[in-house]
Amino acid sequence: MILSELLQLPVLDAVGTRIGVVTDVRFALDHDSGDAHMLGVLIGRRSRATFLGYERKTETAPALIARFLRWRARGSFLVLLDDVRSIEPDGVRLRTDYRRYSPELP
Amino acid sequence: MKAVLGLALGVLTAIGGFVDIGDLVTSSVVGSRFGLTLAWVIIIGVVGICLFAQMSGRVAAISGRATFEIIRERLGARVGFANLVASFLINLMTLTAEVGGIALSLQLATSLQPTLWIPVAAIAVWLVIWRVKFSILENVTGLLGLALIVFAVAVFLLHPDWQSLGGQLLLQSPSQGSETPATYWYFAIALFGSAMTPYEVFFFSSGAVEEHWTRKDLGQSRVNVLVGFPLGALLSIAISVTAAIVLLPHQIQVTSLSQVLLPVAQAGGTIAAIVALLGFVAATFGAALETTLSSGYSLAQYFGWSWGKFRRPAKAARFHLTMIICLVVGAGVLLTGVDPVQITEYSVVFSAIALPLTYLPILIVANDRDYMGDKVNGRVTNFFGLVFLVIIVIASVAAIPLMIISAAGS
Amino acid sequence: MTDPLPQAPSVDARVVDARLHLLDRQVLDVEGDPVATVDDLEIADLQYGERLPDRPAPTISALISGPILTTRLFGGRTPPGRLQKIGWDLVADLDIVFTLEVKSESLEVTWFERWLASRVIGRIPGGDHDPE
Structure with a gap:
């Protein structure tokens, strides 16, 4: 699969309610091997919500732009790969007991 | 001398923004119609371009990234592409106009038809880009462009009524209300847009990469x-003032490049006119180099191609092919007989898209520690950066309606 | 206002977001010459369908560049045969750009650049000399 097939897909919970779209995909880069393992997907209310990624970084300048973009990206969250039940061409389905994590980068 | 030559990149970049063929005529038109009542726009414009050019130069020196790479990285493929199309069209229209401008200037000097000069000008621009080192290119055109200082000298030789000029600066209109507000604001936006035209930051930041600027060169960039x-x-402004002194009282409307020369010829005779003509040739040639290179820079940086004059052409093949095609297209368009000065007027429309989409990513990346380390923007820079972004957006939104209402200032 | 969300469990690795840190980044070769821009990423071990637990996590297997860009700009699909890839194992370093451990000439994505250089640009007099 290629990344752009996953981006923008609608995300549904276990009973089929739409809870957002895939805005980004998070990876962990192994220090030694350099391999990039998928950790989870970032979900936002709309695909453009993560524009410039201010909600995930510690950068807060210029303050007005940062605050505005964080406000636009409110309600975004991270779901770990284990909480993804299936990926279909028309959407990503999550497990019943999926957990929402903060989208902030460590 | 070395210190003077070290300034060539800034001087050459500014020539493309302030005294290229479109601006040579527009400054004179504005002076002959509005006196100095629009000089404040140029002053605001120069503050804005200084602010953002310095940011783009700093980003290039610290991170090695030129402006269009940053635009693509921050705005993504789609929005970046919208900017690429708009910016590329501005580049192409301006480069066409500049090649025409070189031909017009050479026509004034030799009275040979411009159609003969168009292919010569286009080939000369290409040869310089193909063979001449970046540092020589910027030093020669930058220094020769300084011949335009003759316009500033002419202002003093004309012994103007300083009080009246000062009054015009303070917005006391010299004309008897023959110009409508829409026309006034159309020219205000055209002057502002041309002062901040995006190819200046493409050229300045790419020039910084061409010259291998690093952290050490931040002072030089400033x-x-x-x-x-x-x-x-x-x-x-000097060109505007000479037009305001000589042409405005006689209600002479500037429609051609030769009329821009009139005040200088009146003030300093043939020699001054010859110096000014030399300045025209150098400034239009410099602007042609700047816009041709910028068209190559922006395309190559968006698509990730190898670029730069510090590489031999075969090591940046797509970059050089882009510039060859642009020059051929520009020369071809000119040979159909269009007026080069009018072409630049329409690039204002595309500036409406390109200006905000160019300056926002620069401001964002100049604040990003991944790129800039400890050299991120300070609070004051960010404050003014935001103020100018707001002005840019307002100017962008207003540009097209004003152009229609005022019928492009006519 | 809802309660702030909990932080995700930490991992002993550098964490990046694909769109924010990888997509649309410049790729340089081992000598620092530009190669391409990252237009898309190929993810191995990720298919449509149920995700079974205990399966290994999908990994990025390649950077994709070239014709795929039109798909990203205007929609549609690029046939798999036309994907121009740079294997992830060729990536030597990643900061604000990707740096590869090979030369640009050895990669499929630069075929057009090489063709132009040898057939067109290199044949114009002076095309293969440093500027003076």
Whole structure:
């Protein structure tokens, strides 16, 4: 699969309610091997919500732009790969007991 | 001498923004119709371009990234592409106009038809880009462009009524209300847009990469910006002032490049006119180099191609092919007989898209520690950066309606 | 206002977001010459369908560049045969750009650049000399 097939897909919970779209995909880069393992997907209310990624970084300048973009990206969250039940061409389905994590980068 | 040559990048960049063929005529038109009542726009414009050119130069020196790479990285493929299309069209239209401008200037000097000069001008621009080192290119055109200082000298030789000029600066309209507000604001936006035209930051930041600037060169970048752009603005205002002194009282409307020369010829005779003509040739040639290179820079940086004059052409093949095609298209368009000066007027429309989409990513990346480390923007820079973004957006939104209402200032 | 969300469990690795840190980044070769821009990423071990637990996590297997860009700009699909890839194992370093451990000439994505250089640009007099 290629990344752009996953981006923008609608995300549904276990009973089929739409809870957002895939805005980004998070990876962990192994220090030694350099391999990039998928950790989870970032979900936002709309695909453009993560524009410039201010909600995930510690950068807060210029303050007005940062605050505005964080406000636009409110309600975004991270779901770990284990909480993804299936990926279909028309959407990503999550497990019943999926957990929402903060989208902030460590 | 070395210190003077070190400023060439800033001077050459500013020539493209303030005294290229479109601006040579527009400055004179504005002076002959509005006196100095629009000089404040150029002053605001020069502050804005200094601010953002310095940011783009700093980003290039610290991170090695030129402006269009940043635009693609921050805005993504789609929005970046919208900017690429708009910016590329501005580049192409301006480069076409500049090649025409070189031909017009050479026509004034030799009275040979411009159609004969168009292919010569286009080939000369290509040869310089193909064979001449970046540092020589910027030093020669930058220094020769300074011949336009003759316009500033002419202002003093004309012994103007300083009080009246000062009054015009303070917005006391010299004309008897023959110009409508829409026309006034159309020219205000055209002057502002041309002062901040995006190819200046493409060229300045890419030039910084061409010259391998690093953290050590931040001081040089700042001096380049603070000398180059105000000098460009000063030349532009000087052209306006000479037109305001000589042409405005006689209600002479500037429609051609030769009329821009009239006040200088009146003040300093043939020699001054010859110096001014030399300045025209150098400035239009410099602007042609700047816009041709910028078209290559922006395309190559968006698509990730190898670029730069510090590489031999075969090591940046797509970059060089882009510029060859642009020059062929530009020369071809000119041979159909269009007026080069009019072409630049329509690039204002595309500036409406390109200006905000160019300056926002620069401001964002200049704040990003991944790129800039400890050299991120300070609070004051960010404050003014935001103020100018707001002005840019307002100007962008207003540009097209004003162009229609005022029928492009006619 | 809802309660702030909990932080995700920490991992002993550098964490990046694909769109924010990888997509649309410049790729340089081992000598620092530009190669391409990252237009898309190929993810191995990720298919449509149920995700079974205990399966290994999908990994990025390649950077994709070239014709795929039109798909990203205007929609549609690029046939798999036309994907121009740079294997992830060729990536030597990643900061604000990707740096590869090979030369640009050895990669499929630069075929057009090489063709132009040898057939067109290199044949114009002076095309293969440093500027003076």
